[in-house]
Amino acid sequence: MTVTHETIGKGEVLLAVDQVSLSFGGIKAITDVSFDIRKGEIRAIIGPNGAGKTSMLNVINGFYHPQQGKITFKGQTRSKMRPSVAASQGIARTFQNVALFKGMSTLDNIMSGRTLKMNSHFFWQCFRHGPAMAEEIRHREFVEDIIDFLEIQAIRKVPVGKLPYGLQKRVELGRALAMEPDLLLLDEPMAGMNLEEKEDMSRFIIDVNTQYGTTIALIEHDMGVVMDLSDRVVVLEYGRKLADGTPDEVKADQNVIDAYLGVAH
């Protein structure tokens, strides 16, 4: 996969969240949170239910607009960003509750992730002819690469509504990958999965990171998975940042143990 902006080198800050606060009426979802995501890393956001993790992802991809604070993505600072702009800038995501087009096949769902990359005229697309056809073939090849990568050849033509949950999650990851994102946001990619499915998904996340060099920010509740996968972890509680550091640092942090991890038995 080609990365469009090579100006930011590996290990440099790709996205910075600076003193962001978000409230809905009187409820403060996020209070004065700052952290950054460096290019090429796997960054985990953890915390108890209602800590503001998903809100944070929604802020990052422009779905929520924070009342205070700045977001800097690829060197450009903004406080408000529409999701479509975020998408065209190279931020892709998956959702906690799978949000696929249930009646469409796996292939078509992943193809839909390529929409932003399609340039041919609407007229030709309607007739699937001329330049549109040539373009579709190009994109199909890219999508087939993803299908091969995620090992979902067998369900290529199956409507996703018929698939088990674990596979739907994989298709959703595929659709996000189809955008060739610079930053991939994964909201509980392993929720509701059994051990084997979790292991597969972990493998895919690592492979996406190493092979495509994609920066990944993920929310996950399975601490074993989080500590194994991620390079750095940020911990939220009641909308505030509780800790930030490598898995080992976070695991040893007394605040985090008290608030979230508990004591090992």
Add this chain to the structure above:
Amino acid sequence: MASHNQKSPIHRAAGKGRRLVASSAARADTCPKLLMRNAVLYGDLPALRHKYLGIWQTWTWADVAETVRAYAQGLHDLGLRHGDTIAIIGTNRPKLYWSMMAAQCLGAIPVPVYADSVAEEMVYVLEHAGVKMAAVQDQEQVDKIFSVADRLPALKAVLYDWGRGLRDYEDDRLHSIDSLIIGGRSHFQKDPRTVTALDDLIEQGKGSDVSVILYTSGTTGRSKGVMLSAERCIAAATDSVAFDRLDENDQVLAYLPLAWVGDHYMNYAQGLVAGFCMACPESADTVEQDLREIGPSFYFAPPRVFENLLTRVTIRMEDAGSFKRWLFKTFIGIAKTYGEDILNGKPVPLGGRLLYALGNLLVYAPLKNVLGFSRIRVGYTAGEAIGPELFSFYRSLGMNLKQLYGQTEAFLYVTVQPDGEIRADTVGPLAPNVEIRLSESGEVLFKSPGMFLGYFKDDERTAETLTDDGFIKTGDAGFFEPESGHLKIIDRAKDVGKLKSGALFPPKYVENKLKFFPNIKEAVLFGDGQDFATCFINIDLTAVGNWAERNNVSYASYQELAGHPEVYDMIADHVTGTNRSLAREPLMAGAQIKRFLILHKELDADDGELTRTQKVRRGFIAERYAPLIEALYNGTTLADITTEVTFEDGRKGSISARVKIGDCPVFAPDTGKAA
């Protein structure tokens, strides 16, 4: 992503190469020589196909020959030499087939290994074969090998096909197959002398050399490495290719495990001899779709595959609308009446022919198309007994399905059914150039054109298997049916036992009868030296699960479904049916099942209960479930059992269960009335 090398430009053998090829066509006594011959004879015809990125990629015989030569050079540069062994581990992929061919070019010996074996199992074969290199599919296999590498001192290199996840591996022994092929090509370019040197190496290959070592799946104890020589492989494949008139226009789908003799014979050896095209599935999960797309003309599958297909068709028909169900039922009935006779060329009334033609239009042809069986000219099943119902179902649809009997040691056919002499209950008359003799105890002994050279590094067991005059003992008890001259196999000779009453106890014979019920996936019979026969049952989760869904039976797990009272009733019916049918056969009537139980877990190869080819390991199961067997005979109705299970990633856990025991009526011989 690993660069998949697609169609490479065709490089024709020229100059000396061409002469070499022409000369070897006359006396191609090794696989590489056959490959070079095919590159000349069938250069532009497809040799291999593989679906990649959703599209079937094709390599002609000329492409394959060129690539394999370059690969062989790459292996040579890496240090693979005549007589070395190289493990081949993975699913059916072109690069793994090339690995076998390339190794054989150098006189090295490929050792295909079952890819789903856990590392611990695999290491036995790798260690025993003393492999110098391993050509593997992907990261999973690389990890397995490296996890046991300290026990493989001879291992110098691991070659992989699919590079995903391997980017950060730093091990000098790891190479991609692509890099070897490219390396070989550039070596050829830099130094043209290597081209002729490789030609000489191929030419020096002798037919009497060991061509491949196939490890048996080991129904009893450790697996044995069956050494096969090139000339015998080719002689045997030449016979069977002629027998079924296979040629370069045929096509097969190679989906069976590489390590199984079925794949190595049916696809690899016959493909090289006949020059037909071998298609590799996109992935293990897409075999059914790929089968439909390829539409093979020659097809080989163990009965289990046919069983699963029929189960799926049956389930889907049950979910269909009432008109479709009626249509299916009516025309399958017509096919049952006339189909086999039409296929066997027997006289059939005109009305029957017309009805059958209509059925073909409406049901049989579309059904075969969905299953991918439209173009099958010759189909075989072997490995286990096939249910007569199942067998005639496929034949009545107009599919030329036949049976054969063979062994790895025979490579492969011992007996085979010619067109027009097809029976469900025999395995056919002698295959071409095979000699058979029955020992005094009724064991089948044979000599075949492809017979093995011996077990690798195991003279003792080789000697045990051979008779003084060079016949191979099959370990199967059988007899020839006097009127037809067909061989009938009863059971493994050592498994056939006697009940206390002295009545014959042929476990497999009865188990097969049970397994013909779609709801029963596996059965294990006990009774040798006991008063009566008992058995363990594994239900088929697909079939029984579908039944449960339609009958509002709720269940959370296999274990719960297996213990359900209604499922017990259903299985008791099946066992009673089996008893009734056994009662009709005077010889077998004693083996009726008095008590049975449904096991709380599926028998699994990972737990050592089945072989990798899914055959029951009777002795092991008896040991593991000893408390259950005891309960079957001491009259209790409930028994507790705790067993260790191995998960797919090799970790272990245990499950415990309380298993119910069911009773069944037995019938007096021949009368059909309850005793």
